Amino acid sequence: MRYPKIPLAQSILEICQHKGVKHIVISPGSRNAPLTIGFTNNPYFICYSIADERSAAFFALGIAQQLQEPVVVVCTSGSAVLNYYPAFAEAFYSQIPLVVLSADRPQHKIDIGDGQTIRQENVFANHSLFNANLNELPSEDNDAMIQQAFFVAVQQKGPVHINVPFEEPLYETVSAPTYTAKWFDLPIVSTQFALEDSFVECWKKAPKKLILVGELSPNVLQHELIEALANDPSIVVLTEKTSNLHHSSFIDQIDTLITPLKEDEFNALQPDILLTFGGMVVSKRIKSFLRNYKPTHHWHVDRLRAYDTYGALTKHFNTDSATFLRAVLPHKNNVSNYKASIAGLWQDRLVQHHNYAQSVPFSDFKVFDFICRMLPNECQLQVSNSSAIRYIQLFPMDPSISVFCNRGTSGIDGSTSTAIGASVVNGVPTFLVTGDIGFLYDSNALWNNYLPANFKIILLNNGGGGIFRILPGHEETATFNTFFETSHQLNASHLAKMYGLAYFEAHDEISLTQQYAVFLSQNEKPSILEIFTPEKLNDQVLLNFFRKLV
């Protein structure tokens, strides 16, 4: 086996292997040659080559999102590293361990007129959990910083940046390492959790407890905890699609419940205790409801962070959701009718929803209804921003389907790359459902040699950013079309051809049913099903849905 001659590169490789990091996403360049040579020469590592650093970082993010373990991205010096920023910020807000290894020139070569050189140290400072600005010569300080970076990425769940200065020559190799890293003990601070009696009392007494679950990985809560949540009459559970948490009594179409509520119903839903766990929440309507009808107590449970999303946060419980629920759920309140009263409202809504969905013309609404019913069980659904994830929230879906979306920053800049990264490691058929602008934005995602043959993209082409027709402020003007909707006549057929994907298209219900069946059954090539929907009708159908729910 060959090793890079530069000792600093040797120590990074040794530490990565020792920390169990397996997946390395490399973008081309010369300055990073010592790392590229080292990673690719060691069969322990699984290396991916992706030219576009923006896409590479989202691809790595998708792998890390699925495995919940650090994934390394490696790039050359200069603007290359800045292209990692969108995924880096997403990793920060979605709490995903992404490790950036950026090659650099030694500090004395910065800002002296050398090419492909920028100020790289601390370049992600605003969103980085740890910045290791290494020195050119290997040292115990370097070893400590590298180990600390991996430790922080795992313990604090998020992105870290290791900036690595290399001097030429960069391509030389040796047959055995000449440097061995020094190891440091990084003690994990134990977080014993005990719930104070006053909180137990408060919980026991509260007749109205609303549990709102944001983004979560599947299988975070054990079956008996889910049952205990479902069997307490004082608890209403609202779940988002990205919470991956299911029970027939949980309400998983939040906007369908909330939108038509009247004053007295809002009052009935207003909780004594709002308990939240999980990551970002998609529904704007639940945020608005809770900001206007504040709970007496808002408790957030998370080992790391608590956002005061509703202006009502009273307590951050520094533990994981399962531990917390195990502590409170035995203290059941059997006299409340909170759950029963909301369940009544919910059943009415479901009937209205069903009646309306039957009657709508071909539109985004109809297509999302179709997709949510027709996706195969046990698959994974990756969803882009922004109206795709909002529509997905409106329809029931089989609980065996896991759902992911880049809601950390809600960017449209990496959904396809993230989905492809996820599909490479998740071991299940993966579908991406995306709008046209998001898809076209991240079309370099398809410039990727690792696409599984059963990776499928469902592309809703409504001729532009349909979300802007739904948001307040829409007026049918040239300014709106050009600067908000960015309307266009593009389609994905040429991209599909260029990247060797199978391509199917649908323009109405009949062709959708036919083409979807073919799309689903062919697994020889990754594929795109492009569904064209009527640009100017979509928002009307959606707005009418909310009106008709009343």
Ligand SMILES: Cc1ncc(C[n+]2csc(CCOP(=O)(O)OP(=O)(O)O)c2C)c(N)n1
């Ligand atoms: C990087 C980035 N730039 C801009 C935005 C603002 N934005 C949100 S949704 C959207 C349009 C999305 O359009 P499309 O992908 O066609 O989906 P649709 O709304 O039609 O479903 C834009 C530009 C963003 N979220 N991220």
